[in-house]
Amino acid sequence: MEGDTTLLGSVEGGLHLQPGIYTGLTLSAGVTREQFRRFTGLSQTRGLLGATLDHKFGVGERAPRLRLGATIERADFNANTRNLWLHGIRLSYSQRLTDSLQFTAAIAHENQQGDNDRLRIAVPPARQLPGDTWNQEALVASTALEWATGPSSWLTATLQFRHGETAASITPRPTILRQATAVTNDPLFGVGKVAYRLDANTRQFALDWNLAVTEEATVYVGAERQLTRGGISLSYQVNVIRAGMVFSY
Amino acid sequence: MLQRKVGTCAVALAAMLGSGAEAASLVVTLKDQEGAAVSDAVVYVATINGQQPAPVPRQVTVDQVDETFVPHVRAVAVGSSISFPNSDHIRHHMYSFAPAKTFELPLYIGLPAEPISFDQAGLVTLGCNIHDHMLGYVLVVETPYYAEVAAGTARLDNLPDGELAVRIWHPRLADDTALEFTVQTATSGDTALQQQLTLLPDRKARRAPRRGSSRY
Numbered sequence: 001m002e003g004d005t006t007l008l009g010s011v012e013g014g015l016h017l018q019p020g021i022y023t024g025l026t027l028s029a030g031v032t033r034e035q036f037r038r039f040t041g042l043s044q045t046r047g048l049l050g051a052t053l054d055h056k057f058g059v060g061e062r063a064p065r066l067r068l069g070a071t072i073e074r075a076d077f078n079a080n081t082r083n084l085w086l087h088g089i090r091l092s093y094s095q096r097l098t099d100s101l102q103f104t105a106a107i108a109h110e111n112q113q114g115d116n117d118r119l120r121i122a123v124p125p126a127r128q129l130p131g132d133t134w135n136q137e138a139l140v141a142s143t144a145l146e147w148a149t150g151p152s153s154w155l156t157a158t159l160q161f162r163h164g165e166t167a168a169s170i171t172p173r174p175t176i177l178r179q180a181t182a183v184t185n186d187p188l189f190g191v192g193k194v195a196y197r198l199d200a201n202t203r204q205f206a207l208d209w210n211l212a213v214t215e216e217a218t219v220y221v222g223a224e225r226q227l228t229r230g231g232i233s234l235s236y237q238v239n240v241i242r243a244g245m246v247f248s249y
Numbered sequence: 250m251l252q253r254k255v256g257t258c259a260v261a262l263a264a265m266l267g268s269g270a271e272a273a274s275l276v277v278t279l280k281d282q283e284g285a286a287v288s289d290a291v292v293y294v295a296t297i298n299g300q301q302p303a304p305v306p307r308q309v310t311v312d313q314v315d316e317t318f319v320p321h322v323r324a325v326a327v328g329s330s331i332s333f334p335n336s337d338h339i340r341h342h343m344y345s346f347a348p349a350k351t352f353e354l355p356l357y358i359g360l361p362a363e364p365i366s367f368d369q370a371g372l373v374t375l376g377c378n379i380h381d382h383m384l385g386y387v388l389v390v391e392t393p394y395y396a397e398v399a400a401g402t403a404r405l406d407n408l409p410d411g412e413l414a415v416r417i418w419h420p421r422l423a424d425d426t427a428l429e430f431t432v433q434t435a436t437s438g439d440t441a442l443q444q445q446l447t448l449l450p451d452r453k454a455r456r457a458p459r460r461g462s463s464r465y
Binding site for chain 1: 339340344346353355379450451456457
C-alpha cells in the first residue's frame with residue numbers, strides 16, 4: 001500500500017452563449033497544476049479546452065437539462081513518459097427534484113493517447129507486449145445526488161462505474177503480465193517496476209460536504225473510494241481524502 | 250394570497266412628537282433575531298378602520314444587475330405595471346409561475362418592449378431560466394399605503410387617522426406568511442412601529458460555485 005499527499009490548484013475561464021431560448025453553449029479553458037509530495041513524477045500540469053451544448057426542457061429551475069460536452073486535455077507529467085492527450089465526450093441529464101435535491105446521471109467516453117507509445121521492453125514469458133500503456137479507452141457511467149443540508153451547505157454523493165482500460169504499476173509477475181495488454185518501464189514507483197495496462201472495471205464512490213462561505217466561494221471536504229478489478233484475481237483500491245476551496249468571479 | 254397571523258405579536262407603539270401636519274405617518278423599524286437591520290421587507294396598510302383603501306397604480310422598475318434582481322423585493326399596488334430592464338451584458342429569460350401573475354420574457358438584453366401589468370394581489374416570485382440562482386419577488390397589494398423596507402426602516406406618509414391593520418412581509422419569514430399588527434395612528438405626526446422578525450437563513454448555496462461543475 002502506498003500513500004501520498006498532493007496540492008492542486010486550478011484556474012478555469014469560459015464564455016457562455018445562448019443561441020436559443022432553451023439552448024446554451026459554453027466554451028471553457030483551464031489550467032491545473034497538481035503537485036505530489038512523495039511520488040513527484042506524478043506531478044503534472046494539465047491544460048483543458050472544452051465545449052458544452054446545454055438544452056433545458058422548459059422553464060423554471062425544475063426543468064430537466066441535457067448537456068453534451070467534449071473536452072481535449074493535455075497532461076504533462078514530471079515523469080514525462082506518462083505525458084498524454086485525453087479526449088472526452090459526455091452526455092448528462094440533470095434535474096432538480098425538490099428544493100433541496102438535485103439529480104444527475106451521465107455517460108462518458110474517454111480516450112487517451114500517450115506520447116511514448118513506441119517504447120517496448122522485453123518481458124517474460126515469451127510474449128511481446130506493446131509499450132503503449134498510456135493509450136487507453138473507457139466508458140464511464142455516473143450518477144450524482146446533491147442534497148442541500150442547510151441554507152449554505154450541501155452534500156454531494158457520486159457513484160461511478162468505469163469499464164475499460166486502466167494502468168497499474170507493479171514488479172513484473174507472469175500471472176499479471178499474462179493478462180496485460182501493454183507494458184512499459186515505470187521507475188517512478190521503484191527500480192524494476194513496470195506499468196501495465198489491462199481491461200478492468202472500476203467502481204468509485206465519493207461523498208463531499210460543501211459549505212458556501214459567500215456567494216462566490218465554497219469550501220469542501222470529501223472522501224472517495226475506488227475499487228478496480230480486472231482479469232483473474234487482480235484488484236486494487238484507491239482511497240482519497242480531499243479538502244479545498246472554489247472561487248467564482 | 251398571503252396568509253396572515255392576526256394580533257399574535259406584540260406591538261411596540263409609541264406616539265412621537267407631533268409635527269403639526271394633519272395627516273399621520275407610520276415609521277416602521279425592523280430588526281432580525283440577531284438585532285441586525287432588516288432589508289427587503291414590505292410593510293403595508295391592509296385596512297383602515299376595517300375598510301380596504303383603493304389602491305393607486307404606479308409604474309416602477311425591477312432591474313437585473315450582476316445576475317441579481319434589483320431590488321430583490323418590489324412592492325406595488327394592484328393595477329401597477331413593472332418594467333424589467335436587463336442591465337447585464339448577458340441575456341436573461343425572466344419568468345413567473347405565480348397564480349397572481351404568470352408571465353415570461355424570453356431571452357433579452359436592455360429594455361423589453363412592454364412593461365408587465367399586475368392586476369391581482371399576491372406574491373409573484375421571479376426567476377431566470379438561464380441563471381437558476383436568480384430569485385426576486387414582487388408583492389402586489391390592494392392598498393395605496395405600502396413601502397419597501399431598506400436598512401431596517403420604512404415610512405408611510407399621508408395616512409388617515411384611525412385603526413390600521415399593518416402587515417409586514419419578508420421572503421425569509423416562515424411559510425411566506427405576512428405578520429399583521431393593529432396600530433392606532435396619532436391624530437397627527439409620526440407613529441412608530443418597532444418589530445423583531447424571525448427570519449430563515451439566507452440561502453447562499455443557490456449561487457455558490459460547485460467543485461467541478463463547469464467540467465465539460
